[in-house]
Amino acid sequence: MFQSNLYLCTPVKINPEKSYYIVGFEPNASMKYIHHMILYGCLVPGRAESAWNCGEMAQLDYNKDSANPCHLGSTILYAWARDAPKLELPEDVAFKIGRNTKINYLVLQVHYNQAEHFKNGMTDNSGVYLHYTETPLPKLAAVLLMGTSGFIPAGSTESMETNCVINEDKVMHPFAFRTHTHNLGVRVSGYRIRIINDKEHWTLIGQRDPLTPQMFYPVEKNMIIQKDDMVAASCKMDATKKDHYTVVGPTGEDEMCNFYLMYWVEDSSPLEQQYCFTSGPPYYHWRQQFHNIPFSETIEYRRKYD
Incomplete structure (x- = not known):
């Protein structure tokens, strides 16, 4: 039924x-x-x-x-x-x-x-x-899914964040991305993070309002992701109109924070790694690990309600 x-x-x-x-x-x-x-x-x-x-x-x-x-x-x-x-x-x-x-x-x-x-x-x-x-x-495609668990307090804005190190000796060529939240999502972003001379260098893979059509969009620029690089994603959530907390879960009353990274590798099989998840808020935020977070990711981001 x-x-x-x-x-x-x-x-x-x-x-x-x-x-x-x-x-x-x-x-x-x-x-x-x-x-x-x-x-x-x-x-x-x-x-x-x-x-x-x-x-x-x-x-x-x-x-x-x-x-x-x-x-x-x-x-x-x-x-x-x-x-x-x-x-x-x-x-x-x-x-x-x-x-x-x-x-x-x-x-x-x-x-x-x-x-x-x-x-x-x-x-x-x-x-x-x-x-x-x-x-x-010659070029085999795959998807790496980034996301979080966690919950969003009532009457608040929240940033749900995840990141992982690429440990496999393969060269990834990102070509498309897709964002997914439920009703509270305002903006979802994905990044490549590369450490050069002990400094974080963040490169935007893609960014969308997740309440627009959730298709796969072209990446922002040609880039490669290779061993020891990190991939990261964030979802800006607006729960200022909610009177109860919201958990990550499968129903429309729950929330999700997903960034799908579609890539190809040449003359090789795709990565064994397919998922990149953290425990999410309030247990994990980028600020616990990084020091050069893009400014646009550090400010509150509220939906414009009519």
């Missing part, structure tokens, strides 16, 4: 004897009914059924018959929200799935935000069309 804030997952098995190269994603969905969709690559899906109740990342309601999108080998390939348009990857760039990868299944997670559309027996065909080729391409 459909209900508000229902997460449903459905799998597609990939021929393990063939390699496929995804070069584009074309969503078929409306934000009127759907909060977001995430396409995962899995070694083993969360369940064997044609559809099951699944939670946002690992946050599940264990009182129900639910499971994660992936049981083994979870990889994020694509995410959509707020009527974002289709995404075409740059020339010679593709997500490789199937043979000689850890992706034997595609699993689409759909978060339905309300059920009125289905009460009279209507069905739903929301999903993502994949554009692919079987011709090998």
